[in-house]
Amino acid sequence: MGGLRTVTVLEHEVIPVFEGDHVPGISEAAPQWLSEAEAQALLRLNDLRRGFCQRLSGGIKLAQHCGIVRLPTCVVEVLPKVGMGDARTADELERSRGALLAMLHSARQVAITKIGSAPQQAVRAPLLDIFIEAFLHCALEQARRGLISRYVAHADDFPVIKGRFQAHGHVRRNLARPHLLHCEHDEFTTDNAYNRAVRATLNACRTWLGNGNTQRLWFETHARYASISSVRMSAKDVASLPRDRTTHRYAPLLTWCEWILAMASPAMSAGATQAPGLLFDMNKLFEAHVAKREEDAAGPDQIVRTQGPPMHLAVRGATGVFLLKPDITVWRVGQNGAASSIDRVFDAKWKRLNPAVPDYGVDEADVYQLLAYAMRYGCSALELVYPMPDGLAAHLPPPAFKIMTAGDDQNSEIVVTVKLIPLWTRDMSTPSMQDPRLTEAETEYAAA
Template identity: 80%
Template sequence: MGGLRTVTVLEHEVIPVFEGGHLPGISEEAPRWLSEAEAQALLRLNDLRRGFCQRLSGGIKLAQHCGIVRLPTCVVEVLPKVGMADARTTDELERSRGALLAMLHSARQVAITKVGTAPQQAVRAPLLDIFIEAFLHCALDQARRGLISRYVAHANDLPVIKGRFQAHGHARRNLARPHMLHCEYDEFTADNAYNRSVRATLDACRTWIINGNTQRLWFEAHARYASISSVRMSAKDVESLPRDRTTHRYDPLLTWCELILAMASPGMSAGTTLAPGLLFDMNKLFEAHVAKYEEDSAEPDCIIHTQGPPLHLAVRGSTNVFLLKPDITVWRTDKDGANLNIQRVVDAKWKLLNPATPDFGVNEADVYQILAYATRYGCKTLELAYPMLDSIAEKNLPTFELLTEGQSTNEKTVVTVKMIPLWNIDLHNSNN
């Protein structure tokens, strides 16, 4: 991937497509354009990521997936939209990149450290460089703690018996070497599939690195894994590795191996594989980020449920219909930890608000949805959680009191709009 240009765009943005590869009057170095072949390759991703992008007159419009798409001739970096203005602001790309990294880390999608907090520290490096640096830090951290060792089966000709002597193999291989014995034995070694997956990932990403500091990190990590056999591995090979309590500390590192090796697929480099490798649905990512935020701020006698508990809204005859699964529910618990009663229902919405309108830009359908939760779960405190914008003061956020005929003041159902910080995780100090 070294030498490929990087096209950096925001979600829901339109990328111009030029038939000849560039628009007359615009230099080849212009950051935002796609050739027709690149546009077609991007559109084919819809087969795996439904609604990822669509063709419009003059360009490709992206949806809510953010991350990296590797095309044969370029790398498309898609960042979340975190600003109110229609046009990009000066530092929006850096802030967007920082917000995505913080959410990925807090939602436990990937382990990202040593990057710093945003927006206080701008994140100017492309996502690919940051992801590789995060992988290298994970690899070095595990190497310092000691590489995982496993018993690995070996078959070899030895001067003395080790393990099990194999007579048939000995007869085939050592008729002319009577002093050698063919043996099969198990050796406890760090040269196993877990560490080979790390070595394979190091080999795959070597040519992608541009930043000098990251290159130095790569050489340090490579030296730590130099004794590990260099074998070709795919993301599926890493995914199929057995996981248990003894390999738990390797989980973040193996996740990085899967993601990076998916982008190193030989089929993908030839343009035949559609797997994008490093794309994240912002709706699901923000929901996980809000859940982590609620966990961190919950009172000691509260417990957080995500995606439930699922309940049906209605019945038709003897059949339950209209399954409800709230994003987040907060429950009061007793001293034994059992659920006592529901305190709040929180619905996460990866959308931008509009303070200039009476309803603050809250979508009617979102209110109807959360009202269904209130009816079925018997909860009168409802919250719609949106990403925080600097231009909106928290004290100005609206609270909607729902109008219900004959309902007393104490029984009012209230929908509160709340904003969730996108940069509330300190990546230097977080141990999640």
């Protein structure tokens, strides 16, 4: 993949599509185009991720999925739109890439370790290079801490009994060799399925390396796993590996293995069942990012819940209808330590606002949805959470909408507050050491 060109675009942008192999007027410095064959391959991803892209006159328009898509002749890098304007600014790609990495790390989708000696350079590199380098750092750190060892069954011929003597195997193999005995024994070794998954991932990404520093890091990491058997493994094989407390520290590393091996699979072939890349639904990613921030800000007397608790808005006979499932709810803790009463309801929206209009560009349907939450959950403090776009003054007070009601009871006043969440700042805090998915080395994250 190292020889493939990278097409970097923002979500909701249109990528020009040209017919034929020769594309006039497109320079090597700006390879933001697709051939007709690449466009058709990209459109087939809609079978796996509905609404990923659509065909328009002259190009392909992308939706809210961001990440990497591997095509046979190029790598498409889709980044989130973080600016206020429709037109792309000069440094928006770097800032968008940094925002995506920050949200992925904050939402615990992936552990981003320190990348390179200068974090400022990380967001200028393509996502593929960043992900591979993060995987290599993660694999190298686990090797330094000691590779996981497991008992692995071995069967061979020995001059003396070692382990369990296998009579049937001995008759088949050693009938003419009486000096050997066929035995089976368990060996406590690092050459097991977990480390073989890492070795298989190293082999898969070997040809994708384009940066000299990343190549040196690959050789250093590969040397640590040189004694591990080189076998072919798929992302499905890695996902099926048993997980327990003894493999807990390998969890981020195995996640990297799954994702990189998924990119290495020929998913564009007929009958494929897996997208050829790392794609993240920005609606779900932003929701997880907001939930993590609320969990960090919650006090000891508060509990933060995501996706619920689900309740039906109405009933028809004995059957509940119109299921409600808020993105995030904050509850007050009772004396028994359980959630006693609801404090706030959040609804996270990956949308752009318009501060120039009275309603701030808030969708009416989003407000109506919050009002349904207020009625069913008995909560008057409602918040619509949006990403804070670059170019919007952070000191501006967030707008609040007082819901007009027929009664005059002030205690029943319902307020919908718009909350803007920064995606990525220079003083972004380091992830919590208490997160079970992160090791000591994986808590080091620097934002440029």
